[in-house]
Amino acid sequence: MTTAKEFTLAELIIAAAAEAWRGEGEVLATGIGVLPRIAASLAKLTFAPQLMMTDGEAYLVEEPVPLGPRGDYKPKFAGWMPYGRVFDNVWSGRRHAMVTPVQVDRWGQANISCLGDFRKPKVQMLGMRGFPGNSVNHRNSMFLPAHSKRAFIEGEVDVVASVGYSDKRFPEGARRAGGDLGIIVTDLCVMDFKGPDHAARVLSLHPGVTFDQAQAATGFPLLAPASKHITAAPTEEQITVIRKLDPHDLRAGVIKGNPPGARP
C-alpha cells in the first residue's frame, strides 16, 4: 500500500478516525458529521467489513451511502433501523459512535447541551441528545475540528452530557455497562483517555505538529507518546475510497481553510 503523496488534513483525519472501529466486530458504527461518517464508511470498506451501518435515516446498509446528492446511486437496504431500534442497539451495547462535542474535560466528560449556567445559558446548543445514554452503554470516539483550550477545557465541562471517568458523578452501586471512550481525533493529534487513572495521552501527532503545541492547546495535562509517533498518512487506496464516499468534497469544508495534511 502506497502512501498518498498529497492529502489534506481532513483526509488524514478521516484515515486516523477510521481506526476507531478496528477490531470492533459486529457493532453499529455511527459517524455523526461529515468526517466521522466518511471515516466509519472507510473502515467498513477496507479493514472492518463486519461493521453495521445505516443510511443515516432508517435503514441498515452493507454498502456505505456516499454523502450528499446521489445522482443515479440508489442505496440498497439490508434491514430496518428506525430510531426505536437504534435505542435498542444503544442499550444492548452493540454500537460505537463517533461524535463531536463542544467541550471535553480531563475526565473524558463531554458537553453539547449549553455553555454557561444551565438555568440561563450563555449559549444554548443542542441539548443532551443521546449523549448520556450512549456514553454509559457503548463505546464512543470523538472528533474535534479545532483543538484548543476552549474545546479541551481546564475545569469540568459546563454540562456533563457524555459521562466520563469521574467516579464522584456516579451514585454508589451504579455501573457503566460497557460505556467507554475510544479515540479522540483532532486537527492536531490522536488521543485517548487510557493513561494511568484514565489520564489523557497523545497516541500520535499529525505531521508537523509538536507535543508542546498540542499541550499548549489543551486545558489539562497530556501524556506524551513514549516515542515519536506521527499520525499515519492515508494510502492511495484510502484516498480513492474517500473520493467515492464523498464525491462532492464536503470534507474540504470541515477544517478552516482546508489545509494540507502535512504542515510545513
Next chain:
Amino acid sequence: MSLSSVVGQLRDGMTIGVGGWGPRRKPMALIREILRSDLKDLTVVAYGGPEIGMLCAAGKVKKLMYGFVSLDAIPIEPYFRKAREAGTVEVNELDEGLLLIGLQAAAHRLPFLPTRVGLGSDVLTYNPEFRTVRSPYDDGETLLAMPAIRLDVALIHVSRADRLGNTQTDGPDPYFDGLFARAAERSFVTTEMLVDRLDLAHSDTAKTNLFERCFVSGVTLAPGGAHPTAAHDAYGWDSAHLRAYAASAAEPDGWSRYYQDYVAPGEAGYLDRIGGASHIRSLPLPVF
C-alpha cells in the same frame, strides 16, 4: 373535528405531547391553531422541532421536556435558543432515550422504569426530582428510576385516517408517535387524507397503523398540515421556509412579523402565503 374544536378542548396548564421528530411529521396546523388561541402555561413534551420554538416565541410555554430541539439542517431551533438564553421557560432536559422510557412507563401505567441512562451525567443534576432505585436481585445495581411522563393530550400528524380513529402513517420511521398516543389521556390526530373506513379503502397498508383507535379521541383532515416540517412519503420539509423562519429570530420584531404573515391569517391564508398545496406536494426530502 375542526382544528379549533380540538384546541377548544385544551386547557391552560396542560401537559401536551407532540409526535414527530425535529422537522419531521409535526402536527403544525394544530400548533398554529394553538398559537392563535389564548392558551397558556403549557408543558410541552417532544422530540422538538419548530413547534417548540413557535410555542416559546408566542409565550405559550411554562415548561419543556425534551432531549433536543432542532431543525436538523439548521441544528439549533432559533426561538428555543432565545427562550433558553432569556431563561423564560422551565426545562426538563433529558437524554433522547430517557424521554422514550418515561413515555413507556406512562403508557404501561407504571410509576417509573429502571435504566442506566442518565447516571453519571448532569441529567440528574438538572432534574433533581429524579430518584435512583436498587435492583432487588443479587446484583444490587443502582439504576435511575425514570418517572413516567404522563400526558394530558398528544397531538400527532398521520398520513391516513378514518372516521373511527384508525390511522396509518407512511415513511421509513414511525418515530415515537405510538408512545405519545399511549402515554396520553387523549390524542388528537391531523391527517393528510380522511376516509370512512381504512379497512375498506387501505387494508393493504394496515402495517403502517402505529397505535390503536382506542387512543384516538379526534381526527381532523389537514392536508399539508405538517408544513413546514416533512410528512413522509407525501412531502419533505420546506428548507427555504425554515431558513426564513430561523432568520426572523435575529430581528427584534421577527416573531411578530412571522406571526402576522403566516399564523394570523388562518390555515387557508397560510396555504395561500406559502404557495398553495401544490408547493407543499412538490417539496422533496433533503438528501444527506
